[in-house]
Amino acid sequence: MILSRMRLLIFITLLLLSGSKVYSQIEGKTVNRKKVAVVLSGGGAKGMAHIGVLKVLEKAGIPIDVITGTSMGSIVGGLYAIGYNAHSLDSVARAQDWSFIISDRDNLRNQNLSDVEKQYTYAISTSIFGGKRNKQAGGLIKGKNLADLFEKLCVGYTDSLDFSRDLPIPFACVATDIISYTEYDFHSGKLPQAMRASMAIPAVFSPVRIDSCVLVDGGMRNNFPVDIARQMGADLVIGISVHDNPKTVDDVWDTMSVLGQIIDANTKNKFEENKALTDIFMYVDPKGYGAASFSASAIDTLIRRGEEEAMRHWDELMALKQRIGIGEDYHQRILHPLQPAIMTENQPIAGFEFVNMTTEDEKFLRQKFHLSKLDSINASKEQEITTSMRLDLFYNSAECRLIPKDSAYVVRLMAGNRKSPRLYAGLRFDTEEYAAIQLGLNVPLKTSTPVSTDITLRLGKRLMLGANLMIHPSSFTRPTLSLSFRRNDLDIYINGERDYNMIYSEWQSELTPINFNLRSFNFQLGLQWDYIHFISKLNSDASSMAQIKNDHYFNYFARIKYNNEDNWIFPTRGVRFNAEYTYLTNDFAKLKSYAADGTYEGKKSGTSILSANWRMSIAFTPRLTIQPMFYGRLLYGSVIPIIYGNTIGGDWFGHYIKQQMPFAGIGWMEYVDNQFVAAQLQAQQRMGNNHYILLRLAGGQQADRVRNLFDRRTLIGVQAAYYYNTMFGPLGGTLGYSNHTKEPYFYLNLGYDF
Numbered sequence: 001m002i003l004s005r006m007r008l009l010i011f012i013t014l015l016l017l018s019g020s021k022v023y024s025q026i027e028g029k030t031v032n033r034k035k036v037a038v039v040l041s042g043g044g045a046k047g048m049a050h051i052g053v054l055k056v057l058e059k060a061g062i063p064i065d066v067i068t069g070t071s072m073g074s075i076v077g078g079l080y081a082i083g084y085n086a087h088s089l090d091s092v093a094r095a096q097d098w099s100f101i102i103s104d105r106d107n108l109r110n111q112n113l114s115d116v117e118k119q120y121t122y123a124i125s126t127s128i129f130g131g132k133r134n135k136q137a138g139g140l141i142k143g144k145n146l147a148d149l150f151e152k153l154c155v156g157y158t159d160s161l162d163f164s165r166d167l168p169i170p171f172a173c174v175a176t177d178i179i180s181y182t183e184y185d186f187h188s189g190k191l192p193q194a195m196r197a198s199m200a201i202p203a204v205f206s207p208v209r210i211d212s213c214v215l216v217d218g219g220m221r222n223n224f225p226v227d228i229a230r231q232m233g234a235d236l237v238i239g240i241s242v243h244d245n246p247k248t249v250d251d252v253w254d255t256m257s258v259l260g261q262i263i264d265a266n267t268k269n270k271f272e273e274n275k276a277l278t279d280i281f282m283y284v285d286p287k288g289y290g291a292a293s294f295s296a297s298a299i300d301t302l303i304r305r306g307e308e309e310a311m312r313h314w315d316e317l318m319a320l321k322q323r324i325g326i327g328e329d330y331h332q333r334i335l336h337p338l339q340p341a342i343m344t345e346n347q348p349i350a351g352f353e354f355v356n357m358t359t360e361d362e363k364f365l366r367q368k369f370h371l372s373k374l375d376s377i378n379a380s381k382e383q384e385i386t387t388s389m390r391l392d393l394f395y396n397s398a399e400c401r402l403i404p405k406d407s408a409y410v411v412r413l414m415a416g417n418r419k420s421p422r423l424y425a426g427l428r429f430d431t432e433e434y435a436a437i438q439l440g441l442n443v444p445l446k447t448s449t450p451v452s453t454d455i456t457l458r459l460g461k462r463l464m465l466g467a468n469l470m471i472h473p474s475s476f477t478r479p480t481l482s483l484s485f486r487r488n489d490l491d492i493y494i495n496g497e498r499d500y501n502m503i504y505s506e507w508q509s510e511l512t513p514i515n516f517n518l519r520s521f522n523f524q525l526g527l528q529w530d531y532i533h534f535i536s537k538l539n540s541d542a543s544s545m546a547q548i549k550n551d552h553y554f555n556y557f558a559r560i561k562y563n564n565e566d567n568w569i570f571p572t573r574g575v576r577f578n579a580e581y582t583y584l585t586n587d588f589a590k591l592k593s594y595a596a597d598g599t600y601e602g603k604k605s606g607t608s609i610l611s612a613n614w615r616m617s618i619a620f621t622p623r624l625t626i627q628p629m630f631y632g633r634l635l636y637g638s639v640i641p642i643i644y645g646n647t648i649g650g651d652w653f654g655h656y657i658k659q660q661m662p663f664a665g666i667g668w669m670e671y672v673d674n675q676f677v678a679a680q681l682q683a684q685q686r687m688g689n690n691h692y693i694l695l696r697l698a699g700g701q702q703a704d705r706v707r708n709l710f711d712r713r714t715l716i717g718v719q720a721a722y723y724y725n726t727m728f729g730p731l732g733g734t735l736g737y738s739n740h741t742k743e744p745y746f747y748l749n750l751g752y753d754f
Contacts, residue, residue, distance in 0.1 A: 033325035037066035037234030039226045039278070040073030042199070042219035043242035044291025047072025048093055048299050049284040052306025053240050054086035060317040061330050066234050067171045068225045070218040073240075074173035074198035075150075078191055081171035082157050090303060092153065098294030101149055104142050113522045113561050115391055120568040121754050122424035122440060123728040127396075143196060143205045144397055148386070150192035151401060152379060158401050162188045170232060173198045174218030174225050175208070183221040184213060185228055201291070226274035236323060239278035240306070242286050243271070279323075280316050284309045295689050296622065346376035348408035355414040360448050361393050365413070367474040368392075377402075377411060385413065392472045394419040394444035394452070419444050427728060428751030432650075432668065436460030438754045449473055458754065462656065463487040476517050482510040490656060493649070493668040496741030502548075503535040504643070520564040528555040528582075532643050548642060549594065556583045569730055569752075570684060570692055570723075571617040572625045578653075579612040584637070584644060591639045607637030609644065613653060613661075617684075625684040631661060632677035634706065646676045648700070651721075651734065652753045664698035665717030665738030667745040673702040675709055692732075694721040715740050726750075 038057065040050045050073060057064065069077030079089060105119055151158055157167065164170040164187060175184045175197040186194035189210075197208035197215040208215045222228075229237050275281055284306050289298050310317075318328055352371055354362045366372060369385055382400045389398035397416030402409040424440035438458045445451040450472035458464035466484035473479075486506040492499050512526035531552040558581050565574030583606050586592050590603040613631035620626055631653075633646050648663040649670050650656070656669050664680060678700035685693040700715040716739050723732030729752035736745045 033063070034235035034323065035065045035233055036063050036324060037068065037226075037229035037232065037237045038064050038077070039224060039229050039237055039239040039274075040067070040069035040077045041224045041239075041241040041243060042069075042071025042073050042217065043286065044072055044199075044201070045098075045293040045298060046242040046284075046286040046289055046291060046302060047076060048302040049242050049286070049306035049309070050076045050240055051086055051089045051093060052303040052308070053282060053284070053310040054080065054089065054306075055303075056307055056310030056314075057238070057317070058086050060314065060321075061326075061328075062238070062317055062320065063324065063326070063330075064169060066229050066232050067169055068173065068229045068232070069198070070174045070223050070225055071199040071201075074218070075195050078171055078173060078195045079153060081163070081167045081169040082154060082191070083168050084153075093299055093303070094296065096149070101145050102141065102143075102292075102294065104144055113517070113520070113563055116563070116568070118424065118440070121438070121752050122426040123752070124425040126423055127420045128423050140203065141205050142397075143200070146199075146205075147192065147196050148383075148399070150195050151399060152382075154192050154195075155402050156404055157191050159403070160188070160190055163191070163194075164188075164232065167191075172225070172228050172232060174222045174228065175200070175215040176218055176220040177213040178202070178207065178216055178220075179212065179214050181221075183218070184215055185225075220269075222270050222274075224271050224274045226277040227270070230277055236279045236320065237277060238280045238282070238320075239275065240282045240284065240309075241271075241275075242284050242302075280313055280320060282309050282313055346378045347402065348376050349374060350405045350408035350410050353403075353410055353412040355412060357393075357413070357415045361389075361415070364393065364450070364474050365389070377409075382411075389413065389415055392450050394450065418446070426752055426754055428749070428754065430750070431746070431748045433461045436462070436754075438464075461489050470515075478515045478517060480510075480512045480515050482508075482512070484508045488657065491668060493670045493741075495670075496666075496668075496743050496745075498668070500537055502537045505533045505535065506643075507531040507533075520562055522559075522561040524557070524559040524561075526557060528557055529553070530555065532641075549592075551586065551592065551641070553591075553641070554585050554588045556585075557581065565617060570686070570725060571627070572619045572684075572686075573617050575617075576615045577613070580610075582609040583607075584609060584641075591637070591641075593639045604638050607635060607639060607641075607644070609659075610634045610636075611659070623686040625686075627682040627684060629680040629682070630678070631680075632675075633659060633661060634676075635674040640674055646672045646674060646702075648672055648676070648678075651747070651749075655753060663700060663715070663717055663738070663740075664696040664719035665736035665745060666741055667736070667747050670740070672700075673704055675704065675706050676700065676702045677709065678715075690725040692721075692723045692725065692730075694723065694734075695719070696721070696736075713739075723749075728752075 038054075040047065054076070064080075067077040067081050069075075076089060079092070080086075084092070161167065163172060173186045173194055175186065175194070176182075177184045184197075186198070193208060193210075197210070198218045199205070200207050200216045202216045202220070218225075223243070224239060224241055226237050226239055284302070286302065286305075289302060293302070321328055321330060354365075365385065365388065368388060369381075374381075386398040386400050389395050393415070395415040395417070396419050399414040401412045401414065403412055421441060421443045424442070426438040427436075429435050436459065438456065441455040443453045443455075445453065451469065452472065453469050454467065456464065456466045464484065464486045466482065468480055468482035470478050470480045484507075486508070488502075488504055488506065490502050492502060508528065508530050510526060510528045512524050514523070514525040516523040529552065533550045534548050537548060560577070560579045562575065562577040565571035565576055584591060585606040586603070589606065591606050593601040593604045611633040613629065615627055615629040618626045635644070635646065644659065647657065647660045647669050649666045649668050650660065651662050653662060654660055655662070660669060661676070661678070663678060678698060680696055680698040683695045687693060696717075696719040698717045698719075701709045701712065702715070703709045703712060717736060718738075719734055719736035721732060721734035723730040729750065731750045733746065733748040737743070
């Protein structure tokens with residue numbers, strides 16, 4: 001009896017030991033060989049080096065039977081496990097706009113222009129008034145764009161899976177539960193969620209919450225999970241690490257470096273023990289690059305360094321093949337990614353599912369995107385729908401998953417919690433206005449037809465309080481009603497010398513029944529009421545003062561806006577075009593006229609105002625962009641109220657008042673004639689990742705009539721600028737000169753313009 005039990009025990013032991021073997025086809029014969037694991041460490045962007053190592057492993061013909069990873073290693077490893085080969089991973093890494101991916105910004109191409117403008121006005125955005133707890137909270141970056149990317153890249157593997165049984169290559173990754181401060185190993189679950197949890201750097205990215213666990217970057221407990229690969233049955237392990245060299249006291253000097261050192265110190269946990277468990281250990285030196293080095297040049301260098309490090313181990317890899325039990329000429333079949341993974345092509349649809357949405361919201365999406373007629377979907381259409389769920393239907397988050405069904409996919413649209421009112425804040429400083437702050441409050445209304453309200457308060461030398469109500473029907477138009485109050489305190493210059501100061505209040509209401517939006521295009525048609533009340537004008541002559549009258553105006557307007565630039569501040573490609581026609585009246589038809597002494601003369605025909613500006617960005621090199629620009633403003637009519645006159649100066653359109661036009665070398669606002677046209681050529685050179693050198697040359701013509709435009713001297717201005725692109729907006733200064741002011745002009749700025 002005892003003997004039979006011992007035989008049974010020996011048989012079971014041999015069976016378990018044989019489970020670590022892998023059977024391969026070599027020259028038509030089935031042979032058993034040892035199981036090989038590849039272990040990829042964390043390191044943020046530095047983990048791009050893993051792709052270079054995988055290229056060499058494929059070239060060497062090393063079979064990969066198990067993959068484990070942490071943080072960026074979990075992303076590269078997870079994608080490799082579902083079928084991406086090294087070259088496809090290289091393509092995916094280079095194709096991403098990482099500055100967008102690691103942010104929470106919505107894709108500019110799928111937003112209307114007013115929503116895009118908020119991103120380049122306010123530096124701070126936060127939800128208020130509580131409500132349901134947001135599961136995406138807990139970090140500077142919620143990581144919604146990362147989550148969206150992982151969902152797209154893992155199409156076909158987004159449901160709950162067993163990572164050892166259901167993936168082409170068994171896989172596991174590591175996160176850290178900060179509630180118990182223990183290691184959390186993912187052997188199953190939703191692959192995109194596991195990858196997202198494994199790379200959630202504490203305080204930077206929001207943690208992932210699963211049941212009673214709050215999960216952050218796995219590097220805090222196990223940054224090099226060789227032990228997990230051994231537990232999964234690996235006989236031989238190839239480990240790749242991209243950890244930083246130890247820091248000295250001189251390297252730790254600010255808040256971020258202190259946080260980085262704390263994280264680095266934790267990543268050394270278990271490292272030496274795991275390193276000792278590897279059969280081939282590769283270390284890719286990331287010197288010069290950090291966890292956030294996602295620039296194209298950094299990715300290229302890191303992948304190349306990975307290849308170079310692996311090639312230094314070529315002889316070891318060839319020797320390893322003998323230990324595996326395969327010949328030097330053995331090459332494992334390389335899996336290729338599913339075509340839907342990158343979603344560059346249309347995929348057939350078997351139907352739609354709506355999760356956590358009201359019947360009204362479902363109807364809204366069906367009507368807006370004609371879902372009943374949609375028989376296929378791609379990444380672009382998927383992003384349009386999820387963007388609309390966030391911006392039109394006011395959900396905090398929105399996901400689109402493709403669920404395989406027969407030979408097509410069921411499109412599952414999942415909404416997060418409803419948005420609570422959101423507070424925005426923008427700060428700026430410049431050498432003209434000094435300090436200013438702008439606050440915005442967005443309040444989505446829970447109505448059957450989506451409606452949003454915006455309240456804006458600007459504090460500074462120029463005071464503004466505004467509110468608008470926008471209806472979001474399923475069509476592309478968004479009827480809008482706007483109300484605002486402004487108190488402007490303006491210094492007016494003539495030829496570079498301060499001539500007078502003008503203080504006035506403006507009450508304005510605007511009804512825009514036609515507000516047509518289609519991605520980068522916006523068309524508006526509406527009616528505007530203005531009331532201007534002049535408070536004071538200092539250091540002016542009496543005749544000029546007589547032209548200033550308190551008055552109200554009824555204006556008709558039509559506006560066209562188009563902007564597909566990749567960045568509103570420092571674009572490298574795209575076109576920006578704005579045009580507006582306004583018919584200015586006092587009584588919907590005519591305009592009051594006054595003589596030079598202020599005597600009322602009666603009413604005359606209304607004034608027509610035509611303005612336009614066009615700019616194109618042309619990338620000559622990855623860092624040098626040339627930007628030609630043409631703009632102008634033409635006033636037609638016998639009565640031109642001073643408050644609507646043409647003004648130039650500064651770096652932005654509408655900086656102090658709506659009609660202000662920029663001009664290189666002129667800083668303060670100056671009035672010019674009723675007909676003004678200009679051209680500008682700008683060279684934009686990027687230095688490093690966020691440093692910019694700008695050189696501008698501008699020329700302009702002004703006249704009282706169009707036919708006289710070229711009768712007067714050409715205005716010429718030159719300007720050089722340096723800016724650093726910060727999270728609060730551009731920081732830098734400009735130095736310019738023009739033949740109009742005939743003196744140098746220096747301007748310092750921090751923050752977005754508003």
